[in-house]
Amino acid sequence: xxxxxxxxxxxxxxxxxxxxxxxxxxxxxxxxxxxxxxxxxxxxxxxxxxxxxxxxxxxxxxxxxxxxxxxxxxxxxxxxxxxxxxxxxxxxxxxxxxxxxxxxxxxxxxxxxxxxxxxxxxxxxxxxxxxxxxxxxxxxxxxxxxxxxxxxxxxxxxxxxxxxxxxxxxxxxxxxxxxxxxxxxxxxx
Amino acid sequence: xxxxxxxxxxxxxxxxxxxxxxxxxxxxxxxxxxxxxxxxxxxxxxxxxxxxxxxxxxxxxxxxxxxxxxxxxxxxxxxxxxxxxxxxxxxxxxxxxxxxxxxxxxxxxxxxxxxxxxxxxxxxxxxxxxxxxxxxxxxxxxxxxxxxxxxxxxxxxxxxxxxxxxxxxxxxxxxxxxxxxxxxxxxxx
Numbered sequence: 492x493x494x495x496x497x498x499x500x501x502x503x504x505x506x507x508x509x510x511x512x513x514x515x516x517x518x519x520x521x522x523x524x525x526x527x528x529x530x531x532x533x534x535x536x537x538x539x540x541x542x543x544x545x546x547x548x549x550x551x552x553x554x555x556x557x558x559x560x561x562x563x564x565x566x567x568x569x570x571x572x573x574x575x576x577x578x579x580x581x582x583x584x585x586x587x588x589x590x591x592x593x594x595x596x597x598x599x600x601x602x603x604x605x606x607x608x609x610x611x612x613x614x615x616x617x618x619x620x621x622x623x624x625x626x627x628x629x630x631x632x633x634x635x636x637x638x639x640x641x642x643x644x645x646x647x648x649x650x651x652x653x654x655x656x657x658x659x660x661x662x663x664x665x666x667x668x669x670x671x672x673x674x675x676x677x678x679x680x
Numbered sequence: 681x682x683x684x685x686x687x688x689x690x691x692x693x694x695x696x697x698x699x700x701x702x703x704x705x706x707x708x709x710x711x712x713x714x715x716x717x718x719x720x721x722x723x724x725x726x727x728x729x730x731x732x733x734x735x736x737x738x739x740x741x742x743x744x745x746x747x748x749x750x751x752x753x754x755x756x757x758x759x760x761x762x763x764x765x766x767x768x769x770x771x772x773x774x775x776x777x778x779x780x781x782x783x784x785x786x787x788x789x790x791x792x793x794x795x796x797x798x799x800x801x802x803x804x805x806x807x808x809x810x811x812x813x814x815x816x817x818x819x820x821x822x823x824x825x826x827x828x829x830x831x832x833x834x835x836x837x838x839x840x841x842x843x844x845x846x847x848x849x850x851x852x853x854x855x856x857x858x859x860x861x862x863x864x865x866x867x868x869x
Contacts, residue, residue, distance in 0.1 A: 536722040538735035538742035566742030568774060568859035570720040603740040607821045608813050611739030611776065647774050647819065647860065649741030680715075 525576055528678035530569065531671060532650075537565040547668060549588070554668040557587075557654040564653040565669070571604070571646040574678030578639050582675040585619075585633040585652060587667050594662040595622045596654065598633055603649035604641045611649060614641045620660045630670060650674070714765050717867035719758070723858040726754035726841075736857060738776055738817055743859035746843040754858065755840040760792065760831055763867030769826040770864040771806075773841065778816050779854035783809045787842040788824045792835040799838060804830050809849055819859075826863075 541563035557563035597620040601613035617635035730752025810822035
C-alpha cells in the first residue's frame with residue numbers, strides 16, 4: 492500500500508500530523524484495519540470419546556467418524572489469538588459429509604473461554620441442526636456463533652463438539668465424517 | 681507511534697521514495713511495527729510417547745495425559761512464524777491435575793534448523809516447575825523462555841516436552857493433563 496498524501500493516509504486510518512520541518516507529513520500509526528482470521532483444526536487436534544469415534548482417511552481429507560449408533564464427542568484446546576479484536580464474536584464452522592441424501596444432523600458445541608486458575612467447564616453451549624446435501628458425500632457446513640462477551644484477551648479456549656444421534660432433531664440415521672473445524676474471528680492488522 | 685521525519689520512517693523500516701511532483705513523500709507501508717503474537721499448538725496434535733500418554737479431556741478442554749507412573753513426552757514440528765522479529769520466545773503450556781498441591785516438572789527440548797541441517801543438530805534444553813492450583817482440575821500455566829539467539833528467520837523447530845515424575849523436583853504425585861502449547865513472541869505487523 493502506498494500512501495501519497497494526508498487524505499489517503501487519513502482514509503487508511505492513520506492520524507496525520509505535520510510536525511516535521513521537511514516536506515513530509517508526520518503520520519501517527521494508530522490503526523491498522525481488521526480482517527477475518529481463520530484457525531483451522533484438523534482431526535489430529537482433537538481428543539475423541541465415544542464408541543467407534545475414530546480418525547479416518549476420507550479421500551484426501553483426514554476426518555473424524557461420528558457414528559449413528561451412539562454419542563460421539565471431540566475436544567481440543569488452543570489460545571485466543573493476540574490479534575483478536577475485543578468486542579467481536581467468534582464463529583465455529585463444522586465441515587462434514589455423509590452418505591445420506593436427506594435429513595439432518597444436530598451438533599452441540601461448547602466453548603470454554605478461561606484464564607489461568609479457572610475451571611475447564613463450558614462457558615456457553617450452542618446447537619445447530621443442518622440438513623445434509625441431497626447428493627451423497629458432498630461437504631456440508633454447520634455454524635454457530637459465540638458472543639464476544641465470553642472472551643477476554645489472552646484466554647485459553649476449550650472447544651467441544653458432540654453429536655447425539657438419539658436426539659429427536661438428529662434424523663440423519665447414518666454415520667457422518669467431520670472433515671474440518673474452522674474457528675473464525677476478527678483480528679487486528 | 682508518531683513518525684515525524686524521513687529518518688524516523690527509515691529507522692522504523694519503511695521504504696521511502698519521493699518521486700511525486702508534490703511536496704508529500706510517498707511511503708510504502710511495508711512494516712507496521714511490532715506486537716506480541718501467539719502461535720498455539722493443541723497438545724492433542726502432538727506425537728505422543730510413553731505408557732499411559734494418551735489423548736483425554738478435562739471438561740470441554742481436550743488434551744494429553746502425562747502420567748505419574750512413568751516417563752512420557754509429546755513432540756511437534758512447526759515453522760518459526762514469519763512475523764517473528766528476533767527476541768526470546770515464551771513457551772506457555774496449559775495444564776491441570778486432580779492434585780491440589782505439589783509441583784510438576786517439565787523439560788522442554790528443542791532444535792531450530794534449516795534445510796540441509798541435521799534434525800539432531802544442536803539442541804537446547806529448558807526445565808521449569810509449576811505448583812498445582814489449590815483447587816482440583818483448575819487450569820495452570822507453566823512457562824519456559826526459549827532464547828531468541830537460538831532462532832533464525834525461516835527455521836523449522838522440533839520441540840519435545842518431557843515429564844519425568846521420578847525426578848526429585850516433580851512432587852505432584854498425580855497424573856497431569858497438558859492442553860496446549862502457546863508460543864508467545866514479538867512479531868512484526
